[in-house]
């Protein structure tokens with residue numbers, strides 16, 4: 001629950017320590033170029049564009065913190081943006097935990113944003129922050145699905161898998177980042193998951209398991225995650241259009 005007596009101060013943690021195996025061989029994904037600029041720099045700028053974000057913590061590949069610090073120093077960011085860099089871990093969950101540990105004591109709420117979602121528009125960031133500041137302990141940007149989803153009995157790669165269920169699509173959402181949290185709520189969830197040894201593919205999922213209600217706000221198509229090579233083609237096209245129109 002939020003402590004309403006404290007003034008709001010929001011930080012963004014950007015996990016950027018992944019390898020990017022699904023994108024194919026090359027540098028760690030967050031350091032690969034999009035429109036000639038590392039994907040991570042786009043993601044930091046996307047957070048810094050929100051006037052609500054007071055501090056950004058970048059979680060670098062475990063042995064890459066000095067390189068990431070240099071990159072940040074070489075690229076222009078809004079003057080008011082303070083950026084810390086910490087080394088990450090072997091999983092996204094560990095990396096987020098390392099970022100949370102670096103937050104100063106006056107932070108009340110936090111956005112967790114994948115470096116792999118470099119093009120999230122500022123309006124989406126602002127609507128997540130606003131919902132948290134309005135009192136929601138956990139907020140995710142979400143979009144309805146275009147495909148029908150099947151639950152299967154997982155089998156060997158490439159082999160047919162029996163379908164066990166077809167969830168009602170109207171009740172499903174694809175969730176994006178930034179995911180926004182009352183900081184104390186997210187810290188409690190990470191602690192509980194670390195103790196139980198369970199894994200989770202997103203931070204909101206951890207919070208759900210502690211019994212706290214997570215709510216959605218509208219996501220944005222351009223907040224997609226760069227995961228596979230085709231995503232990079234789409235990201236280049238979106239960025240080229242933005243640069244031509246100067247609309248971010």
Ligand SMILES: Nc1ccn([C@@H]2O[C@H](COP(=O)(O)OP(=O)(O)OP(=O)(O)O)[C@@H](O)[C@H]2O)c(=O)n1
Pocket residue numbers: 014015016017018019020021022023029030059088089090091092093095096113114115116117225226227
């Ligand atoms: N040990 C890890 C793994 C992932 N991430 C970050 O979590 C975000 C979402 O993860 P994903 O898109 O899966 O990135 P990768 O783990 O790099 O991708 P892959 O699974 O293809 O290797 C990315 O910004 C990634 O850098 C991280 O900080 N630390």
Ligand SMILES: C[C@](O)(CO)[C@H](O)COP(=O)(O)O
Pocket residue numbers: 092114175176177201202203225
């Ligand atoms: C956090 C996330 O982006 C929400 O959709 C997603 O779960 C990350 O998954 P990944 O497999 O670590 O890319």
